[in-house]
Amino acid sequence: MGVQAYVYCRCWQDGLAVPPVGPVGFDEDGRLGFLEPWDRSNADQHGDVQHWLEHGCPHKNMQFLSEEIGAWAGVRYFQQALREADGSAFPTLLSYLPQTNDGWIPAAEVPAVLAELDHFEHRARLSDEIVLVDEATGDAFYSYLKSYRGVFAWGHYNLGVGPDGFFVVDNRAEPPATVFRARRFEQRVLPGGELELTGDGQTVRLATTPIANYLPVPPQRLTVQVRSRTAADFARMVGTLRRLCAASLATGNPVNWV
Structure with a gap:
């Protein structure tokens, strides 16, 4: 099992989606969904909102962009390279890169992520x-x-x-x-x-x-x-993160791990 990531579209926020069937919004983990905690009395509403997420706009699952990050070993390998290069130079990346199949990069943190990716590509010295x-x-x-x-x-x-x-x-x-x-x-x-x-x-x-x-x-x-190794050895990972960050800047929505 590996890691995927996505960025929501703005169809719901901009009034371009089918009207939702209940109170919806972003939760504290950056997930869009029904805002009331699940219990038996509202199970049907949760199901309706899930269907709305999947079919409420032209984007599949209301995702502006979806990317395959890769196997967990690749994520861990990149995290290890950041720490060994100089972990203090990459506080945002190390804080928000996934530890499990959940979590997110808040949209407000995306510019810092991009700056750290620039540092990694052009100035970081990687260990052997x-x-x-x-x-x-x-x-x-x-x-x-x-x-x-x-x-x-x-x-x-x-x-x-x-x-x-x-x-x-x-x-x-x-x-x-x-x-x-x-x-x-x-x-x-x-x-x-x-x-x-x-x-x-x-x-x-x-x-x-x-x-x-x-x-x-x-x-x-x-x-x-x-x-020896260089940042070029991580070109696929860095490129994927850059595309996700670009989508986040375009929509104002977070990058979500899954």
Whole structure:
């Protein structure tokens, strides 16, 4: 599950929408809807207002703009980059970027967000990153995320990457135990679906799927590297936030996370 964002249109505010069927407005979280708390006596009115939101104007769900932010890991990666670059330079972004699938950027804060995005793109110095790389192609698959303690796959085994290399933690042990750690290793799929990992003088066999198994052919040799990065590495995230902010300035409405 990832993160999406939207900005409401102004059709209701400007009298261009179908008249609402009850008292509507923005709540304290920036959501447009029925202003009375739900209970059994007004459940039908809440339903009517929800239908009005979905069909009351030419915009789907009364949204002027809707954007896919992406996976949570990407959001956390951007937040980590802001903190490591100089968190004190990005107070608004760090305050309003989503922590869960709710929240908002108030319209009044949008100019500050845009100024901080300018600073990030043109003046911020980003720290190096730790990445897990396909040794044959140089493609990076996973980066070290502090908030996830480096873990990028969860299950009976947690797989992750960090300052000490790639690691596998067996969650079935009590307490959970690290069963493999290496900076450079090979993976091999065995008959029966087991995965063999070999590196730094260790070999383990695990009942788990290969790393980067979304590829037609998962990589065989992997290594942990430290790489430099720039704001250009976050161009998609920054571009999405800029479009949302532009929509907020155009409508005077907040940016909502969902």
